[in-house]
Amino acid sequence: MTTRHDPDLDAVMGERRQLINLTYRLVGSLAEAEDAVQETYARWYGMSAEERSAIENPGAWLTTVATRICLNLLGSARARRETYVGAWIPEPLPGPAEWAARRPADPAVDPADRVTLDESVSMAFLVVLDAMTPAERVAFILHDVFRYPFAEVAAITGRTAAACRQLASSARRRVEAARTPAVPAGHQAGIVRAFKAAWEAKDIESLIGLLDPDATATADSNGLVVSFLDPIEGGEQIARGWVEIAERMPAGMVLRERTVNGQPGLVAEQDGVTVTVFAFDVADDRIRRIWVVRNPEKLRHWS
Template sequence: MTTRSDPGHGHPDPGLDAVMSERRHLVNLAYRLLGSLTEAEDAVQETYTRWYAMSRQQQEAIKSPGAWLTTVASRVCLTVLGSARVRRETYVGEWIPEPLPGGAEWIGGRQGGASVDPADRVTLDESVSLAFLVVLESMTPAERVAFVLHDVFCHSFAEVAEIVGRTPGACRQLASSARRRVRAARPSAGVASGRSDVVGAFKVAWEAKDIEALIGLLDPDATATADGGGLATTFLHPIVGGERIAHAWAELARRRPADTVLLERTVNGRPGLVAQQDGVTVTVFAFEVVGDRIRNIWVMRNPEKIGRWTTGWHRGPPTRVRPLPEPS
């Protein structure tokens, strides 16, 4: 985005740095609200477009540009969430939030492989774990916005009310309802952890097609969920039960092309796995580990969601594929 000059003087806009310094905060907020970095970037771009559509006098009349940008970005996201719920009714298979690489693995830009501005990287903490984002997906748009703004970003309910268009009391109820969803989704026993040793052991057992070892690493009630979006081959419905998942993963190992390489990588701040073929990431695996057992596995194969994991990524025309048959 180019620097604007003061009319008639050719001097840089003194407020530009302050406005642009909000970008990282806005991207962080929008990603948590939308679960898609692509949509988050678009929402932030729309926010800045609205800022620069105003005259200099209108901009200077705004006491807190940061608060204005946050309000507009949140409202844009609220609109996107409403339309996304309709779009996902026709989505092929399960919808999983877009996975984020760790700092060392952040490779692709938006298009043409452009490098990513470090300021655009999302801060990796508990609020972007796949387990947390999946719970957010179960909320209504208003619940999600109220909860994320208040509980994650510490905005007052008065501020949330201005954004959501409801009373502070109503926003308090929305956040409370969302909080109950989060509590209900938390493990009843044990503490969710980011144990890389469990994920590493799973990788070894998987490569060895060791079903018994896989069963020992999986919670008996574990769930595996895949997202291909109709653009990559995968199973359409979640696989429930550690033993069923172990057998399914052993079968995947037998079908896996010989040139596939499994790598241990950070996915949304937690230990995960990445499958690559000829240097191209074809699958991203995220895990929720509770105690010393894997409770959830999320399998991302939709190329529109995992392109950032491959150098030179750019959006191409979608190609529809048939899903894998359901495991017995």
């Protein structure tokens, strides 16, 4: 007996990469993005064949459902954050090369490999997105990042085009206020490499020289592992804190240069397992912000 090939299945599943790219930017968590996409497909296949065939544009339907699921997630996330221990940082993404090396399976089933790495997934950008209201974030991502016309954004979100335009404009002002001059990746990698060398050497003066005097370091552990709960303010304070970390670093801990959300970063590995991911924001030849992700629930794509 031969099995009929379903061309519609290919078309619908072909939207998966776009949906993962969209939902990760909307919620800042690959785990929640995967869940949102899975729920979207569950709703699609929960309809009858007749109901599905009546939908003229399956891609638009999937995008609308996934976006609305993410809107609900963003609303509930604010309540969940009230019980989160310490700061919350978006889930870091490994670079494609690191992902492929760790997950040799078919990349079609590895969603992290399918997230396009550009400025819209840099840690600095995601942190700004996280400060927006859910409505601002959705309107901005759909229009400014994915280039949906406001008429389509309105249809997806159930708001008027004028309201969506206003929300995106407000979000855009937030992004522009936080934007720093772009630093070439090679130059940023050199600064991160120098920071790694100074850290390993416990060279506090070199660390201070690499850090902006007003730099901030923020850690995310959710209380599951040892970390600092309050942000560290000031370059000198961060340098002293990092020397203390180096002095307490267990035997077998290795620091490696890695791509984190499309930018040069560092990871700490213990016995081959990634236990910490460090993302950096570099401006004017100095490190302005460091994000330290230690919550093991956010590192599952790294180990």
